[in-house]
Amino acid sequence: MLGYNLGEGLWLRLLERHHAEFLFVLTDRNRDHLRPWLPWVDEVRSIADSLNFIEEGLLRFAQGNGYELGIWLEEKLIGVIGVHEINRANSSASIGYWLDVEYQGRGIMTRAVIAVLDDLFFNRKLHRVEIRVAPENHRSRAIPERLGFRMEGILREAERHKDRWVDLVVYAILDREWKACRHP
């Protein structure tokens, strides 16, 4: 999947090396918005750091192990959605995402997650997809809840932030559940 048209000028496109500056500027502008939930934010200090992230995603894509997509409104990068390491033995993967603070509240990320789930279940034939979220991250939790994921439990102190450990709520959806939801 190199590009996915979400309609109304919104696109998902594979992040490529020449997007590094756009990605850095977007990250830099959203530090305060992202910091409570994404532990890597303050490690991104330069365009080179964003480039490293993109290259790691491209390698994952080339190996069939996942990908990082930019969320674009026309030519403007407004967010990122990624598929972390696909576990081939278990046909499973997890999704992560973030959006420019200015574009929250419009359903954009829900639409992006739907497109990625379609890709993972219909094209890549995965069996299970997870989303892991901090318990207090209500905006993010609303996405899997809206899309029919089941809450399976809480991983205690599973994510290290600078000065604290964060619990993660595990949401998951199975292929048959997603297909029933898309084609009832």
Ligand SMILES: CC(C)(COP(=O)(O)OP(=O)(O)OC[C@H]1O[C@@H](n2cnc3c(N)ncnc32)[C@H](O)[C@@H]1OP(=O)(O)O)[C@@H](O)C(=O)NCCC(=O)NCCS
């Ligand atoms: C998590 C995050 C991507 C959620 O963004 P979001 O804009 O709330 O999510 P969506 O794009 O799905 O939009 C949902 C909102 O749009 C509204 N909406 C409008 N049209 C909609 C539609 N067609 N479908 C769904 N929701 C729609 C919903 O009512 C909801 O609004 P509300 O928050 O006022 O109830 C964003 O808050 C973010 O980037 N947070 C920081 C990083 C982060 O936490 N990442 C996740 C780590 S697990």
